[in-house]
Amino acid sequence: MGGRTTRQRKAVTRALAGCQDFMSAQELYALLVAGDHAIGLTTVYRALRELETDGGVDVVRDETGGRLYRLRPADGHRHYLMCRDCGRSRPVDSEVVEEWAGRIAAATGFTAVEHTVELTGVCADCLARTDGGRPSGHEGEKPPCRWDRGPGLQGPVHSCAS
Amino acid sequence: MGGRTTRQRKAVTRALAGCQDFMSAQELYALLVAGDHAIGLTTVYRALRELETDGGVDVVRDETGGRLYRLRPADGHRHYLMCRDCGRSRPVDSEVVEEWAGRIAAATGFTAVEHTVELTGVCADCLARTDGGRPSGHEGEKPPCRWDRGPGLQGPVHSCAS
DNA sequence: ATAATTGCAAAGGGTTTGCACGAAG
DNA sequence: CTTCGTGCAAACCCTTTGCAATTAT
Numbered sequence: 482m483g484g485r486t487t488r489q490r491k492a493v494t495r496a497l498a499g500c501q502d503f504m505s506a507q508e509l510y511a512l513l514v515a516g517d518h519a520i521g522l523t524t525v526y527r528a529l530r531e532l533e534t535d536g537g538v539d540v541v542r543d544e545t546g547g548r549l550y551r552l553r554p555a556d557g558h559r560h561y562l563m564c565r566d567c568g569r570s571r572p573v574d575s576e577v578v579e580e581w582a583g584r585i586a587a588a589t590g591f592t593a594v595e596h597t598v599e600l601t602g603v604c605a606d607c608l609a610r611t612d613g614g615r616p617s618g619h620e621g622e623k624p625p626c627r628w629d630r631g632p633g634l635q636g637p638v639h640s641c642a643s
Numbered sequence: 644m645g646g647r648t649t650r651q652r653k654a655v656t657r658a659l660a661g662c663q664d665f666m667s668a669q670e671l672y673a674l675l676v677a678g679d680h681a682i683g684l685t686t687v688y689r690a691l692r693e694l695e696t697d698g699g700v701d702v703v704r705d706e707t708g709g710r711l712y713r714l715r716p717a718d719g720h721r722h723y724l725m726c727r728d729c730g731r732s733r734p735v736d737s738e739v740v741e742e743w744a745g746r747i748a749a750a751t752g753f754t755a756v757e758h759t760v761e762l763t764g765v766c767a768d769c770l771a772r773t774d775g776g777r778p779s780g781h782e783g784e785k786p787p788c789r790w791d792r793g794p795g796l797q798g799p800v801h802s803c804a805s
Numbered sequence: 806a807t808a809a810t811t812g813c814a815a816a817g818g819g820t821t822t823g824c825a826c827g828a829a830g
Numbered sequence: 831c832t833t834c835g836t837g838c839a840a841a842c843c844c845t846t847t848g849c850a851a852t853t854a855t
Contacts, residue, residue: 485809485854507844521812526845545820546708547844562751573747581739582762589724589733591764598760600744602753647829647834669819683837688820708844709819 484531492518493528494537494552502570503541503549503563541599562600566607573600646693654680655690656699656714664732665703665711665725703761724762728769735762 484490496509496516504512510525529550532538538550539558551570553559560578563570578598586594603611646652658671658678666674672687691712694700700712701720713732715721721734740760748756765773 487810487854489811505844523812523846524810527810542704542708545844546704546710548708562747562753562756564753565755571751573751575743577743578740578760581737581743585724585735585762586764589735589764590767591724591726591762592767592770593727594724594762594764596760596762598740598758600747600753600756600758602748602751602756605752608754649829649835651836667819685821685837686835689835707819 483535489520489524490528490531492520493525494532497532497538497550497552500551502568503539503551503561505543505547505549509550560598560600562602564604564607565601566603566611569604645697651680651682651686652690652693654682655687656694659694659700659712659714662713664730665713665723667705667709667711671712722760722762724764726766726769727763728765728773731766 492513493509496512496518497504506526506529507522509529510520510522513520513525529538529548532550533540533548536558537553539553539561541549541551541561541563543549551561554572559572560575561570562573575598578596582594582596586592654675655671658674658680659666668688668691669684671691672682672684675682675687691700691710694712695702695710698720699715701715701723703711703713703723703725705711713723716734722737722740723732724735725732737760740758744756744758748754
């Protein structure tokens, strides 16, 4: 289950630990490489899949279906509310939903019931940044602050690759 | 918004109407072609995306991230519990979750909050069919009754393509 | 020593796009 | 007529796999 402790796997976990947001395999790869960590894209994919299997990460899918990973808190899996503009995510209290899922399972006779619950929206900051909602007329131009960190990695993300 | 009423679009909607389960674009395409409806795969993709935009279908993603479509009931969107073995799905009562999502939105200052809620499990039939769970030792062989309909389309699905 | 891990390059596979033809309004 | 829709083939792009070299234990 555990597997060997390699430089690469440590780097992936460390990168994840430094990010408070969900990251794709490609993003993590870019981050690592930019941070002078020699690693192959394939290895990143494999490390993440392993982490997923071992329950080390929470996973959501982007609009395209691609997987986004975030280190799972020590106290178990969480659900998140993610900003569609900037990509920042925060865990939300989801007891109600967990219970609901349990009730459904019991009521339907289904076993091994698993649930996927994802919330997305526009955070206050992004709403403000885009002129309060709809005016100005340049809808499609919302600069995704998630990528505002830049292709080169400034801001909070810096700590990911370090 | 509506678009033109073409033979192909009618066929796609009709195929969906005949299916009680979630179907992928490829599946619908296969169904239509097998049912003697001349149509291009591309067209199926486009028709489904349009339906999705117009809110005509509910969408979930399969394990690979691919989209699965199901005609949305007239009274609004629903959430579903789907069997991981046979693929059959049933709408579940999700008021609790809708309310929860609303509360989260209010509490966090996020706007335009959208939610994705999917439940999967193993239905009673499939559980029985696979020897009650784990014995017998041939784990990986669960015959997906979803595909039991066969590559050639027997059973309830027949009505899809008709 | 020995089996797991890495990483490149190539394969894979579902979805989208370019573009000329055809059909709807 | 004029615009929108269609469908083929090619392009995309993320992800996985084959396989020889490398590394942890």
